[in-house]
Amino acid sequence: MSVRxxxxxxxxxxxxxxxPVSIKxxxxxxxxxxxxxxxxxxxxxxxxxxxxxAICQNGAIxxxxxxxxxxxxxxxxxxxxxxxxxxxxxALCVDVCMTGSLTMxxxxxxxxxxxxxxxxxxxxxKKHWDDYEDGYRRPDGHRLNAPERIDMPELAPAQRIDSxxxxxxxxxxxxxxxxxxxxxxxGICVATCPTHMAIPDYIRAIRDGDYERGLKLLYDSxxxxxxxxxxxxxRCETTCxxxxxxxxxxxxxxxxxxxxxxxxxxxxxxxxxxxxxxxxKIAIVGAGPAGMTAAFDLARAGxxxxxxxxxxxxxxxxxxGIPEYRLPSDTIQREIDLIVSMGVEMHYNTRVxxxxxxxxxxxxxxxxxxxxxxxxxxxxxxxxxxHANVFKAVDLLRRIRDGEAIEAPKSLVVIGGGNVAMDIARxxxxxxxxxxxxxxxxxTALEDKAHFLADPVEIKESIEExxxxxxxxxxxxxxxxxxxxxxxxxxxxxxxxxxxxxxFAPSYDENDEQLHKGEWVIEAxxxxxxxxxxxxxxxxxxxxxxxxxxxxxxxxTSESWLWAAGDCVKGPDxxxxxxxxxxVAASIEAVFAQQEAQT
Amino acid sequence: METLYxxxxxxxxxxxxxxxxxxxxxxxxxxxxxxxxxLHLRDLEGFTHLVLLTAVDWIEEDRFQLxxxxxxxxxxxxxxxxxxxxxxxxxxxxxxxxxxxxxxxQRELREMFGIDFPGSPRVNEDFILEGWADLPPYRxxxxxxxxxxxxxxxRAGRETRDPARHMKEQLYPDGGQDD
Numbered sequence: 085m086s087v088r089x090x091x092x093x094x095x096x097x098x099x100x101x102x103x104p105v106s107i108k109x110x111x112x113x114x115x116x117x118x119x120x121x122x123x124x125x126x127x128x129x130x131x132x133x134x135x136x137x138a139i140c141q142n143g144a145i146x147x148x149x150x151x152x153x154x155x156x157x158x159x160x161x162x163x164x165x166x167x168x169x170x171x172x173x174x175a176l177c178v179d180v181c182m183t184g185s186l187t188m189x190x191x192x193x194x195x196x197x198x199x200x201x202x203x204x205x206x207x208x209x210k211k212h213w214d215d216y217e218d219g220y221r222r223p224d225g226h227r228l229n230a231p232e233r234i235d236m237p238e239l240a241p242a243q244r245i246d247s248x249x250x251x252x253x254x255x256x257x258x259x260x261x262x263x264x265x266x267x268x269x270x271g272i273c274v275a276t277c278p279t280h281m282a283i284p285d286y287i288r289a290i291r292d293g294d295y296e297r298g299l300k301l302l303y304d305s306x307x308x309x310x311x312x313x314x315x316x317x318x319r320c321e322t323t324c325x326x327x328x329x330x331x332x333x334x335x336x337x338x339x340x341x342x343x344x345x346x347x348x349x350x351x352x353x354x355x356x357x358x359x360x361x362x363x364x365k366i367a368i369v370g371a372g373p374a375g376m377t378a379a380f381d382l383a384r385a386g387x388x389x390x391x392x393x394x395x396x397x398x399x400x401x402x403x404x405g406i407p408e409y410r411l412p413s414d415t416i417q418r419e420i421d422l423i424v425s426m427g428v429e430m431h432y433n434t435r436v437x438x439x440x441x442x443x444x445x446x447x448x449x450x451x452x453x454x455x456x457x458x459x460x461x462x463x464x465x466x467x468x469x470x471h472a473n474v475f476k477a478v479d480l481l482r483r484i485r486d487g488e489a490i491e492a493p494k495s496l497v498v499i500g501g502g503n504v505a506m507d508i509a510r511x512x513x514x515x516x517x518x519x520x521x522x523x524x525x526x527x528t529a530l531e532d533k534a535h536f537l538a539d540p541v542e543i544k545e546s547i548e549e550x551x552x553x554x555x556x557x558x559x560x561x562x563x564x565x566x567x568x569x570x571x572x573x574x575x576x577x578x579x580x581x582x583x584x585x586x587x588f589a590p591s592y593d594e595n596d597e598q599l600h601k602g603e604w605v606i607e608a609x610x611x612x613x614x615x616x617x618x619x620x621x622x623x624x625x626x627x628x629x630x631x632x633x634x635x636x637x638x639x640x641t642s643e644s645w646l647w648a649a650g651d652c653v654k655g656p657d658x659x660x661x662x663x664x665x666x667x668v669a670a671s672i673e674a675v676f677a678q679q680e681a682q683t
Numbered sequence: 684m685e686t687l688y689x690x691x692x693x694x695x696x697x698x699x700x701x702x703x704x705x706x707x708x709x710x711x712x713x714x715x716x717x718x719x720x721x722l723h724l725r726d727l728e729g730f731t732h733l734v735l736l737t738a739v740d741w742i743e744e745d746r747f748q749l750x751x752x753x754x755x756x757x758x759x760x761x762x763x764x765x766x767x768x769x770x771x772x773x774x775x776x777x778x779x780x781x782x783x784x785x786x787x788x789q790r791e792l793r794e795m796f797g798i799d800f801p802g803s804p805r806v807n808e809d810f811i812l813e814g815w816a817d818l819p820p821y822r823x824x825x826x827x828x829x830x831x832x833x834x835x836x837x838r839a840g841r842e843t844r845d846p847a848r849h850m851k852e853q854l855y856p857d858g859g860q861d862d
Contacts (some may be wrong), residue, residue: 087755132846134845141831142831143828144843145843147843147846148842149844155850160846160850161850167838200838203838270846271846274847274850274851275855280851436851476780
């Protein structure tokens, strides 16, 4: 034993008089500002997308219904429950959270006798650290998934303004992969899509490069997938989880991408042939999205389907209402050909009520579907609106798509702020550019800019195309000049559109009056159905609801043999029409099955 | 901290600097400059304590990041020295001669990331993962979730719901259309 070993115990004595290094009260020492302590979740902000559960590498998170949280579009109603027996506080769940609702406090002490207490739902099971200021949250700019959408390549305004060539050119495979990679495949969007397309699954198919699987998924729920890939109103994107802290996933463009990647001659084989013939007969009035969707479903079920269409081509409003620069005719034709190839018999240029009666259809078939759309433009009925140079947008759009040569006036005014108003304004601007080299289109809407009914992209593109858009203007008179020609539209400023009972009752500031110069005025304020084809007797028999045909949840009218679908019952909207088409087809199938069971 | 960085920048060719907090900064250094920089920090700047040596797997960039965290007791401040290594057959010079404790960290990194430190004492011996035959588990290509499911029993009472399926049950159970 050395001398040092003997003395060292005594040298330790000197520490008796030093300030201790240890902390006097270790139980009340706050953790550092960014400490990753116990979880907090802002339950109001959380949408229950389950991305936290998906990323957790310990399988510590479950998604479960929570008291006081309702399932609604854009919110699954589920909330994360974390098992602290598994959590390692890595904070990946916080880093990936799509809304930023999930954070951590810097609390790190929690004592319980019951181990099951450590499985809890942050933000729902109230904890004292819920209102802690400090703790880990995702630092600004730190994102695990890209917040910005991959831009869709399109023709520049100068390139597109003098033609009806399709302006959007479609993603490349690389662009689509990058966009698909932004999707967290939570599936919150599926409930919002009227026809509930398998959105996360087909986006996953893009990621896997398996386009045939993607196409199969599309046509399982939507026989208008090529068309919807170009013009869908994409309500799904409004509830996309990515929209909370970035751009929503370009779901519509990804759908379009799948349809462009699969050779058209492969479509039918992938979708599959129709089933064996049943001998049942169904007549469908109207070859738009609703009628043709029902035709697709029923023909594939083996029934004999005949479609009666008053126009020379199928597609309904997608062909005669949407301009060519948004939806080229060959896209529509491919879609229709595919549906017809399932064994659908088409009768074009055949107007029911004139060329064949509803009674005849009833006699010859087991079921009849009305899918007659909304083809009559509504009028403002303001003074002068019966002038020959006051047009309805739907009529003009149909004439343009039908290839009629229309002589565009040098200046015109459009009344309306919806997508149809944008469509006719942009179509007329193209004709003006072609015929006169200059554009003079004024668009007046009742709504203010914040409440425009048109798709924001449509508004942006209209402005790019030199459409002069005025908001909060109420039409008062189509002004007729001394020579009897139209001079323009007189408007007042809109103060409010609805009264206290939410009824349509616009009020105006009459002192704020403007005259918008125009040789034509085009009304684009809504459409209605032309139900004259039903005939007096049937119209009497049927039940109506405020001018619309009354149908039950399945689209069946008060007459047991007659169903109705599409814009004429719910719309106008392509994908909603597809959804109602499926619905009436399923309802008819169910009725047939019931009849089989009884015999 | 700023003056320290200004002093180190030129001689050690530092490219990147992050002031995380007033008493904590990070610098990034080239491989051949690591040892001189660590010696300088230890012997001339007062960073005598090696707090830790750890790694990050930047699999998308195909490299590992090593972080040497040093502490200056007198001034109560820390500096993290970062260094990027190619991910393939990752190997780094040992610093166990500068701090003997580094050998333990290096043995851990060898086991958890598969990064070799030739010459480091006992570097190839099992550290905590006795009999581990799989990919080093801190590598990002190791499927941690699958391992967690296989290795650990579920606690009774665990259940979960898929958001899309749950929404269907709640909002459109017949598969039909909603408003």
